[in-house]
Amino acid sequence: MFRKLVSVDDAKRILRQNFTPRPVGKEFVLLSEACNRVLANDIVSPLDIPPFNRSTVDGYAVKAADTFGAEENRPLQLKLAGKVNVGEAPRIKVEKSTAAEIVTGAPIPKGADAVVMMEHTVQKNQTILVNQSVLVGENVMKVGSDMCKGEIVLKKGGIFSPHEIGVLAAIGSAKVEVYRRPRVAIFSTGAEVVEPGRPLKEGKIFDINAHALSAAVAELGGQPVNMGIVQDKTEQMKAAFKKALSTADVVITSGGVSVGPTDIIPRVLDTLGKPGVIVYGIAIRPGKPTTIAIINDKPVFSLPGHPTSALLIFHLFVHSALVRMGGRKEDIPLRVDAVISERLFPSRGRRTYVTVTLKKDKSGRIVASPVPTGLSGAITTLAKADGFTVIHEHQQFIDKGQIVGVELLKPSVYYSLMR
Amino acid sequence: MFRKLVSVDDAKRILRQNFTPRPVGKEFVLLSEACNRVLANDIVSPLDIPPFNRSTVDGYAVKAADTFGAEENRPLQLKLAGKVNVGEAPRIKVEKSTAAEIVTGAPIPKGADAVVMMEHTVQKNQTILVNQSVLVGENVMKVGSDMCKGEIVLKKGGIFSPHEIGVLAAIGSAKVEVYRRPRVAIFSTGAEVVEPGRPLKEGKIFDINAHALSAAVAELGGQPVNMGIVQDKTEQMKAAFKKALSTADVVITSGGVSVGPTDIIPRVLDTLGKPGVIVYGIAIRPGKPTTIAIINDKPVFSLPGHPTSALLIFHLFVHSALVRMGGRKEDIPLRVDAVISERLFPSRGRRTYVTVTLKKDKSGRIVASPVPTGLSGAITTLAKADGFTVIHEHQQFIDKGQIVGVELLKPSVYYSLMR
Numbered sequence: 001m002f003r004k005l006v007s008v009d010d011a012k013r014i015l016r017q018n019f020t021p022r023p024v025g026k027e028f029v030l031l032s033e034a035c036n037r038v039l040a041n042d043i044v045s046p047l048d049i050p051p052f053n054r055s056t057v058d059g060y061a062v063k064a065a066d067t068f069g070a071e072e073n074r075p076l077q078l079k080l081a082g083k084v085n086v087g088e089a090p091r092i093k094v095e096k097s098t099a100a101e102i103v104t105g106a107p108i109p110k111g112a113d114a115v116v117m118m119e120h121t122v123q124k125n126q127t128i129l130v131n132q133s134v135l136v137g138e139n140v141m142k143v144g145s146d147m148c149k150g151e152i153v154l155k156k157g158g159i160f161s162p163h164e165i166g167v168l169a170a171i172g173s174a175k176v177e178v179y180r181r182p183r184v185a186i187f188s189t190g191a192e193v194v195e196p197g198r199p200l201k202e203g204k205i206f207d208i209n210a211h212a213l214s215a216a217v218a219e220l221g222g223q224p225v226n227m228g229i230v231q232d233k234t235e236q237m238k239a240a241f242k243k244a245l246s247t248a249d250v251v252i253t254s255g256g257v258s259v260g261p262t263d264i265i266p267r268v269l270d271t272l273g274k275p276g277v278i279v280y281g282i283a284i285r286p287g288k289p290t291t292i293a294i295i296n297d298k299p300v301f302s303l304p305g306h307p308t309s310a311l312l313i314f315h316l317f318v319h320s321a322l323v324r325m326g327g328r329k330e331d332i333p334l335r336v337d338a339v340i341s342e343r344l345f346p347s348r349g350r351r352t353y354v355t356v357t358l359k360k361d362k363s364g365r366i367v368a369s370p371v372p373t374g375l376s377g378a379i380t381t382l383a384k385a386d387g388f389t390v391i392h393e394h395q396q397f398i399d400k401g402q403i404v405g406v407e408l409l410k411p412s413v414y415y416s417l418m419r
Numbered sequence: 420m421f422r423k424l425v426s427v428d429d430a431k432r433i434l435r436q437n438f439t440p441r442p443v444g445k446e447f448v449l450l451s452e453a454c455n456r457v458l459a460n461d462i463v464s465p466l467d468i469p470p471f472n473r474s475t476v477d478g479y480a481v482k483a484a485d486t487f488g489a490e491e492n493r494p495l496q497l498k499l500a501g502k503v504n505v506g507e508a509p510r511i512k513v514e515k516s517t518a519a520e521i522v523t524g525a526p527i528p529k530g531a532d533a534v535v536m537m538e539h540t541v542q543k544n545q546t547i548l549v550n551q552s553v554l555v556g557e558n559v560m561k562v563g564s565d566m567c568k569g570e571i572v573l574k575k576g577g578i579f580s581p582h583e584i585g586v587l588a589a590i591g592s593a594k595v596e597v598y599r600r601p602r603v604a605i606f607s608t609g610a611e612v613v614e615p616g617r618p619l620k621e622g623k624i625f626d627i628n629a630h631a632l633s634a635a636v637a638e639l640g641g642q643p644v645n646m647g648i649v650q651d652k653t654e655q656m657k658a659a660f661k662k663a664l665s666t667a668d669v670v671i672t673s674g675g676v677s678v679g680p681t682d683i684i685p686r687v688l689d690t691l692g693k694p695g696v697i698v699y700g701i702a703i704r705p706g707k708p709t710t711i712a713i714i715n716d717k718p719v720f721s722l723p724g725h726p727t728s729a730l731l732i733f734h735l736f737v738h739s740a741l742v743r744m745g746g747r748k749e750d751i752p753l754r755v756d757a758v759i760s761e762r763l764f765p766s767r768g769r770r771t772y773v774t775v776t777l778k779k780d781k782s783g784r785i786v787a788s789p790v791p792t793g794l795s796g797a798i799t800t801l802a803k804a805d806g807f808t809v810i811h812e813h814q815q816f817i818d819k820g821q822i823v824g825v826e827l828l829k830p831s832v833y834y835s836l837m838r
Contacts, residue, residue, distance in 0.1 A: 031615065032645060035634045049798075050624055087610030089621035105611050105724060107622045146797040153799070161829070162638060163802040166631035166726050170624075170798045174616025191506030192524050196450065197593025202508035203526045205469055205589075212585035215454045219581060226451060305524060307585050334834060378565040379468075379589045380572070383582040410580065411830060415753060418837065 003263075003281035003289070007393065008316065008351045011279045011292065015317065018278050018294045021324035024249045025180035031168060034160045036221065037178035038327040043154040045171045048144035053108040055084075057139045060099040060121055060128055061112035067133040075122070075129040084109050099128045108140055115139035147171065157329060179327030184217045185244035186210050187227040189237070189265070190255040190305055195229060208307045208379050209254035216314055221326040222250070237268045245272065245295055249325060252318060255305030265302045269293040283393065285347035287313040307379040312353055312388070334408040336387075336417060338368035344398040346391035355385035356406055358417060366417055368406050386413045422682075422700035424707065426812065427735065427770045430698045434736065437697050437713045440743035443668045444599035450587060453579045455640065456597035457746040462573040464590045467563035472527040474503075476558045479518035479540055479547055480531035486552040494541070494548040503528050518547045527559055534558035566590065576748060598746030603636045604663035605629050606646040608656070608684070609674040609724055614647060627726045627798050628673035635733055640745040641669070656687045664691065664714055668744060671737060674724030684721045688712040702812065704766035706732040726798040731772055731807070753827040755806075755836060757787035763817040765810035774804035775825060777836060785836055787825050805832045 006014065026040040055061065062078060070076040081098035084090040086106045094100050094111035101123075102108070102115060113136045120132035147153050153167050160178075168176055193207040194200055207229055214224035225248055230240040244251040253265065270276040273295035282290045286309035291302035301318050303310040323330050338358055346352040356368040371385050387408040391398055398404060408414055425433065445459040474480065481497060489495040500517035503509040505525045513519050513530035520542075521527070521534060532555045539551035566572050572586050579597075587595055612626040613619055626648055633643035644667055649659040663670040672684065689695040692714035701709045705728035710721035720737050722729040742749050757777055765771040775787040790804050806827040810817055817823060827833055 031630050032633060032643075035637055047619070051619065052622065054624075085610065087612075087622050105609065105624075141797075146799050160634070162631045162634035162730065163798070163828075165634045166627045166730075166798040167802050169615045169627045169630040170726075172613075172615045172617075172619060172625045174614070190524065191504065193506075194591075195593070196588045196591045198591075200466070200470065200591060203471065203506050205473075205524075206591045208585045208588045211450050211588040212581045214451060215579070215581035215584045218454055224451075307589075311581065311585075332834075378560075379582070379585040380565050383573075383586050409582075411834075414834075415751070415830075 005281045005283040005288065005350075006279060007283050011282045011290075011317070014278050015292055015299075015321075018275060019297070019299050019321070021321040023179045023327040024182045024325050026177050027180045028175045028177050030175050031165055031173070034165055034168070034176055034178065035162070037160050038221070039154055039156055039158045039160065039164075040177045040179050040327060042152045042156050043168065043171070043173070043176070045147045045149055045151050045153045047171065048149050049147040049170050050141055050143060050145070053143050054141045055102045055104055055106050055108060055115045055139060056141050057115055057117045058103050059101075059115045059117045059139065060130070061094055061102045061108050061115050062099045062130070062134065063094060063096060063112060064114040064134050064136040064138065066097055066099075067114070067116060067130050070130045070133045072131045075131040078128045078130060080123070080126045080128055081109075099130070113137065113140070157327060159328070181221055181223040182250055182322055182325040183225060183248040184222045184250045184252060184322065185225045185227055185248035186213050186217065186252045187230045187240055187244070188254050188305075189230050189232050191232060193229050193255065193305075209303070209305070209310050212307060212311060212379070213252055213254065213303075213314060216311065217252070217322065220319060220322050221328060222322050232264055234264055234268060237264050238271070241268060241272055241295075241300070245298055245300075249298060250318070250322065251298065251300040252303065252314070253300070254303040254310045266291050266293070269295065269300060269302075282313075283350045284313075284316075285350045285352045287316075287353075288350065290317075292317065308355070308381045311382055334411060334414050335405050336366055336408065336414070337403050338366040338389075338406050340389070340398055340400060340402055340404045341367055341369040343400045344370065344389075344391055346393070346395055346397070349393060351393050352391040353388045354391065355381055355388045357384065358386040358406060358413060360417065368404060382409070385409055422708070424700040424702040424769075425698060426702050430701045430709075430711065430736070433697050434711055434718075434740075437694060438716070438718050438740070440740040442598045442746040443601045443744050445596050446599045447594045447596050449594050450584055450592070453584055453587070453595055453597065454581070456579050457640070458573055458575055458577045458579065458583075459596045459598050459746060461571045461575050462587065462590070462592070462595070464566045464568055464570050464572045466590065467568045468566040468589050469560055469562060469564070472562050473560045474521045474523055474525050474527060474534045474558060475560050476534055476536045477522050478534045478536040478558065479549070480513055480521045480527050480534050481518045481549070481553065482513060482515060482531060483533040483553050483555040483557065485516055485518075486533070486535060486549050489549045489552045491550045494550040497547045497549060499542070499545045499547055500528075518549070532556065532559070576746060578747070600640055600642040601669055601741055601744040602644055602667040603641045603669045603671060603741065604644045604646055604667035605632050605636065605671045606649045606659055606663070607673050607724075608649050608651050610651060612648050612674065628722070628724070628729050631726060631730060631798070632671055632673065632722075632733060635730065636671075636741065639738060639741050640747060641741050651683055653683055653687060656683050657690070660687060660691055660714075660719070664717055664719075668717060669737070669741060670717065670719040671722065671733070672720070673722040673729045685710050685712070688714065688719060688721075701732075702769045703732075703735075704769045704771045706735075706772075707769065709736070711736065727774070727800045730801055753830060753833050754824050755785055755827065755833070756822050757785040757808075757825050759808070759817055759819060759821055759823050760786055760788040762819045763789065763808075763810055765812070765814055765816070768812060770812050771810040772807045773810065774800055774807045776803065777805040777825060777832060779836065787823060801828070804828055
């Protein structure tokens with residue numbers, strides 16, 4: 001097999017033509033597990049909220065007309081009709097010239113249409129002196145004023161925050177149907193990688209990618225299944241892919257694609273299902289040795305071994321598919337314009353991504369400085385970077401002082417720049 | 420006990436004087452569990468990363484000086500010294516005028532100081548023709564160029580994203596010490612509240628707060644322990660607080676504080692430890708019936724029953740303590756300036772919080788409109804709101820068209836306004 005580089009745009013188009021990311025399924029979860037999950041259906045309230053007229057204060061439920069004209073130095077007199085407690089169906093009725101003692105949250109008894117606050121009354125045995133008038137509806141939260149029976153109170157595709165969980169609780173839902181989190185099988189390949197925590201022999205390095213990619217998958221609402229390290233041998237690789245494809249919705253591997261003449265992964269992938277490998281090499285820097293396959297409608301992304309390259313390709317190709325498979329809307333990336341601190345050259349014929357740090361200079365302009373190392377093998381490159389800028393294939397260079405668009409890696413950067 | 424209202428600022432001061440939020444502890448977690456956790460120590464790399472000079476390309480490891488002058492039409496000739504694979508300690512040495520075949524990621528053998536890319540060579544049996552020169556260090560990722568042994572690679576207090584997890588994996592850590600998540604016991608009180616999922620009798624409403632507050636606690640990195648609904652009876656309440664205080668670091672209750680003459684919670688709290696109740700009523704709207712107690716150095720927040728009030732008080736008083744107890748830095752709230760769409764009046768003598776929605780008008784100004792209902796009993800008030808603005812105690816009103824500061828409830832609002 002020979003690698004045939006395609007442009008970033010072509011690779012995206014080929015992926016789109018061969019795979020349409022759709023929600024992988026639905027499941028019910030308890031309210032306590034719903035935070036950050038995605039609502040799979042519109043939620044219609046089965047009842048009015050509040051379900052009855054509620055008092056919003058401690059005081060006396062009255063007919064408002066009975067209080068008209070009441071003033072501090074000319075109180076009106078009502079007869080105590082009884083008491084309404086919270087959590088009880090009121091058994092009393094408020095007739096003309098009577099009042100029922102009521103506490104906050106209790107149902108307004110029949111006959112009453114307002115509540116006089118306790119501090120505007122004086123109670124003497126069975127008589128209430130009212131020294132301020134109330135309007136009809138005053139201090140009453142009307143039935144259905146928060147939500148109406150039959151109203152759509154939460155929309156499909158919404159993401160649960162504490163407020164949405166509050167809305168569900170209010171209508172009495174103990175569980176809710178959300179989109180299933182896409183299962184993503186992840187493994188690293190390569191004779192040189194060793195699981196962190198194990199002893200490191202000469203010539204070996206610790207595996208970064210399976211861990212960083214698992215975290216990246218979880219961050220987007222996916223469910224990572226870290227399969228660890230798989231050896232670059234045809235049989236082991238085939239077994240690993242079969243296992244991954246039988247249980248997961250997406251498979252991500254890293255490394256092994258750039259080991260020159262022994263490109264086992266694309267060969268193995270082509271034996272596992274149709275259409276097989278659809279992209280084999282992308283004209284991008286970093287990230288060229290990327291393979292994308294579709295096996296029986298499941299996408300497989302074989303990313304480069306270098307961590308910065310792997311995370312960049314994840315961001316450009318996997319992110320979008322994963323988000324949609326989880327039923328989420330794709331978020332528009334956060335960008336800022338910045339002045340570039342030095343001349344940037346692209347890698348010939350390849351779309352080039354340059355990681356940068358951002359700072360405001362004295363005049364308040366945002367300045368982007370390329371992260372010094374630029375090595376795609378370095379994990380610290382990404383940990384230090386605030387974002388990246390792109391040099392397109394047709395550009396000769398970007399000159400020092402030009403304005404470039406920078407896509408941010410962390411939202412927190414945005415806040416600190418915008419203050 | 421009589422409620423004695425204190426101002427918001429006084430309540431914050433009293434809380435600060437009686438309780439200093441400190442990290443509640445540390446624990447080890449696996450890398451797979453570290454995402455969004457807070458690093459409890461500086462992390463020092465125990466080794467150089469990479470641990471050896473690595474080739475960044477497929478090609479031939481050489482002495483750079485042996486390639487000087489090589490050109491396309493005047494190739495230089497080197498003798499093949501052997502091959503270096505990834506993951507192996509090289510057993511060969513590159514002598515003058517020799518070259519060792521090498522693949523990406525493999526260790527540079529002794530004697531070599533650069534790598535010529537495969538495409539700039541032609542191999543004929545045991546002879547390599549080199550048709551481009553390389554500089555010393557070219558195509559080599561130097562030992563320690565990513566991280567140096569002894570270097571602080573991650574700082575205490577940092578929050579784990581995929582990049583930081585990648586850094587830990589790179590230095591071989593399989594687990595990491597993070598701050599323990601503060602345990603927060605949460606219960607609702609009131610004769611009227613019923614657990615969602617249960618049948619709803621007349622006069623009852625479903626419990627919102629225990630669920631919404633649990634989600635709010637989890638969102639800030641706390642570990643909610645939802646104790647459900649506790650009846651407003653002295654003995655039940657005492658038992659619930661004792662259980663909560665024996666296992667949790669913070670206790671949050673809601674409701675029950677505003678049931679007038681039967682204010683059981685403050686009475687019970689004062690029997691459980693010193694100093695007991697420190698704040699009993701705050702001059703704030705909504706949220707007045709708030710009690711804060713410190714029991715043997717654990718804070719107890721008794722929030723109002725109305726969900727909007729409860730979540731506002733949580734935001735103003737619990738948020739900060741909880742964040743610091745989890746070892747996090749307090750994030751500076753996101754704010755925007757906006758034109759207010761109508762005249763706002765404060766509640767007399769109380770700091771007044773008005774929930775608003777935000778929109779850009781045709782001229783690009785951000786306009787804040789109060790959420791119509793304004794009822795603190797409504798959970799949808801908060802679900803609909805983008806943020807809130809504050810009317811201070813001394814202000815008579817805020818006039819229509821004035822500029823107000825709006826604190827945002829969701830960061831996503833910020834992005835959409837700033838585009």
